[in-house]
Amino acid sequence: MKTFRTVFSLLFLLILGAFLFIWIEREIEERNERADRPLPTGLHPIVESKRDQLIAQAEEAGIDILITDGFRSVEEQNEIHAQGRSRGGNVVTYAEGGESYHNYGLAIDFALRLPDGSVVWDIERDGNENGRPDWFEVADMAKELGFEWGGDWQRFKDYPHLQLDFGLSIRQLQDGYRPEDVISD
Template sequence: MKNVKTALIIIFLLVLGGFLFIWVQKELAFREELRQRPLPTRLHPIVAEHRDRLIERTEEIGIDIVITDGFRSVEEQEALYRQGREDSGNVVTYARGGESYHNYGLAIDFALQLDDGNVVWDIERDDNGNGRRDWFEVADIAKELGFEWGGDWERFRDYPHLQMTFGLSIKELQRGWRPEDVLEE
């Protein structure tokens, strides 16, 4: 009886080991496939659609915005990172190339556009005269549309920044994970 139990345990462990071996091989192949996925070259279609909705909805309440940045290549991100460090100018980002949602087509930056065409990054303005700061009205609309707003961040407030992460971290994006390109109905 003891030999039968031992044999059954050995068979069970061999079968389990076989399943684990196959699963590990598939997981390794999947991860390699992810690593080989190319970086996006444009703004994600859902982000682009919501960007357009944001512009429309802010216009409806008398606030004109301009999108100052969207998709950004890793090389462009590195150049921005060098600004204020190795190159002249002010520091404008703390993210190196590949560390920004812009590099994956999942972020946009905005500013306010005045009637005379000038663009301003003034978070105190209330040009539509409703007693609320225009910048924060734009951010509230963006959040209703599913964007995360950099002005809500604790460590570093990035007021012009809006992003849609689709639940993916920068590390996951760097490993090759990508959100689906399916628009919501």
């Protein structure tokens, strides 16, 4: 009986090892395939659609917004990151190239457009005169559409920033995962 258990245990471990080996090989293969995926070159279609919905909803509420930024290349991100560091100006981002949702087509920035066409980043402005700052109205509309708002962040308040990350971290995006990997039809 003891010999049977020993043989059974060894057989079980051998089969388990074979399954683990196959699983690890598949994971490595999938990781390599993901790593070869090119970076996006524009906004993700769902983000683009939600952006357009946000602009329309804001307009219905009497708020004219301008999307000031969307997709950014890694090079563009590095230029923005240099601001306030190796170049003059205030620091506007802590994300270097490849570390921003903008680099994956999953983020937009907005500002308020005044009737004369000028653009402001005034988070207290109440242009539609409903007793509530327009900026926060737009942020709430965006959150209802599924965006995360940078104004809710604890460490660095990024009031113009809206992102739709589809549950993917920056690390996963860097590893080649894309929203299509997590969106189920």
